[in-house]
Amino acid sequence: MNAELFYISFLILFGIFIITLTVMGIFLLFKGAKNKMVNIILVGIASVSLPIGFVGNFVFQLGGTFQEVFIVFSFILIVIFTNMTFYKNKGLISKIVLSAVILLGAIQLGFFLVSIFLTNLWTLPLYYLRVSLDFPYTFIVFNWLSYSSYAAYRLVKTQTIEPWIKIRYKMLAIFSLIFSFHNIPEFFQPPGTAWGDPSNIESLIVFGFTAILVVIFSLGFSIAWIMPNWLKKHINRNYQVIKDKEYQEKELLDQIKKEMSQKKSN
Amino acid sequence: MDIIKHLGSRLAELINISAPAARGLIKLAIKDEIGPFKPLNQVTFNELKTTIENSLKKRLENLEITTFELIIQYLIRELTDYQSLITMEGV
Numbered sequence: 001m002n003a004e005l006f007y008i009s010f011l012i013l014f015g016i017f018i019i020t021l022t023v024m025g026i027f028l029l030f031k032g033a034k035n036k037m038v039n040i041i042l043v044g045i046a047s048v049s050l051p052i053g054f055v056g057n058f059v060f061q062l063g064g065t066f067q068e069v070f071i072v073f074s075f076i077l078i079v080i081f082t083n084m085t086f087y088k089n090k091g092l093i094s095k096i097v098l099s100a101v102i103l104l105g106a107i108q109l110g111f112f113l114v115s116i117f118l119t120n121l122w123t124l125p126l127y128y129l130r131v132s133l134d135f136p137y138t139f140i141v142f143n144w145l146s147y148s149s150y151a152a153y154r155l156v157k158t159q160t161i162e163p164w165i166k167i168r169y170k171m172l173a174i175f176s177l178i179f180s181f182h183n184i185p186e187f188f189q190p191p192g193t194a195w196g197d198p199s200n201i202e203s204l205i206v207f208g209f210t211a212i213l214v215v216i217f218s219l220g221f222s223i224a225w226i227m228p229n230w231l232k233k234h235i236n237r238n239y240q241v242i243k244d245k246e247y248q249e250k251e252l253l254d255q256i257k258k259e260m261s262q263k264k265s266n
Numbered sequence: 267m268d269i270i271k272h273l274g275s276r277l278a279e280l281i282n283i284s285a286p287a288a289r290g291l292i293k294l295a296i297k298d299e300i301g302p303f304k305p306l307n308q309v310t311f312n313e314l315k316t317t318i319e320n321s322l323k324k325r326l327e328n329l330e331i332t333t334f335e336l337i338i339q340y341l342i343r344e345l346t347d348y349q350s351l352i353t354m355e356g357v
Contacts, residue, residue: 035308036308148350160275252294256287256329
């Protein structure tokens with residue numbers, strides 16, 4: 001009876017994860033289209049793709065491969081988002097990360113196809129090989145975003161930049177880092193058992209841990225992106241917003257020349 | 267926009283003018299490059315880069331700043347390092 005109760009609680013957490021991710025994805029799609037930001041549109045599509053994969057598999061029983069296609073698609077878009085946001089004009093490293101994620105995603109898809117169409121080849125070592133390769137795959141995608149956000153945060157933290165923007169960097173770094181470990185419980189999932197099966201305590205614990213990790217990520221990520229104005233104002237409460245005087249062109253150039261000549265004479 | 271504020275502060279230090287005047291100069295250069303109708307919060311990384319390389323460079327030349335090439339290189343490096351600000355403040 002208690003196991004059933006835990007199972008339902010974890011299912012609710014997964015429901016929260018799916019709903020928050022969908023709402024955030026739609027919000028980002030809308031914002032990206034409004035501000036003509038391709039990277040935001042891509043991360044919006046990625047955020048909507050994950051719930052489509054999960055709902056397709058668990059609700060409409062379209063299978064693990066269906067889910068995996070959407071996960072691979074979503075993860076690749078997240079890396080493209082990271083590269084477009086942090087790594088324009090910054091050399092090869094972003095392309096190497098993207099290539100690695102595409103390769104690891106293709107390997108995951110390959111494993112799923114083998115498990116469905118070549119069942120006689122699908123052995124326990126192969127299952128653990130898939131889970132082992134799933135770890136670097138997830139880890140690279142979300143650590144790349146986490147590391148990039150943290151590195152950018154270190155640059156901006158001493159600059160005169162609105163505090164809510166600095167908080168957004170920090171939140172993206174922290175919650176991406178948390179999510180990058182979300183497949184670790186999968187190592188302990190008993191093979192051949194349904195996810196979260198209430199009659200199998202190990203599977204239920206794995207399901208619970210995963211549910212908690214993903215819900216922390218989705219809530220944190222959503223607050224970072226859909227930060228309400230009152231919260232931005234509260235975070236900015238000690239920050240003096242600079243309002244620039246609107247100069248006419250001639251007036252501004254005269255002012256600059258005057259300032260330059262004053263500095264020279266000093 | 268914080269990215270313009272940041273580049274403006276750097277430019278101000280480099281050519282010895284006040285930060286508001288430097289920001290004004292960058293905004294003028296953006297207008298030269300992409301026209302007056304695009305809102306500043308929709309200016310992309312590539313548009314800012316082109317602005318610095320073309321119209322801002324010309325304006326620095328016109329102000330008889332001899333080290334304009336070095337200043338442009340420095341501002342492009344700053345833009346590249348701080349590029350994520352465009353996204354972070356744009357949503």
